[in-house]
Amino acid sequence: MQPQPIQSEADLQEAFKQLEAIFRAEEGTPEFAEMQALVTRIEVYERAHHPVETKHRKPA
Numbered sequence: 001m002q003p004q005p006i007q008s009e010a011d012l013q014e015a016f017k018q019l020e021a022i023f024r025a026e027e028g029t030p031e032f033a034e035m036q037a038l039v040t041r042i043e044v045y046e047r048a049h050h051p052v053e054t055k056h057r058k059p060a
Helices: 009-022 030-049
Strands: none
Touching: 009 030
16 A cells, blocks of 8 residues: 555644554564655654744854
């Protein structure tokens, strides 16, 4: 089954629950690959819906 993009806050909360369950997966395992894909999906959603504004400082 192809992972679906996160499209709502409810999807995001479900993704966090899934991530919590596999957070300590060992590298090289299917769970680790799933964790990486899940983190990527979370990051994509958060960048689009919860951007972090940064203020650029001018050099002194």
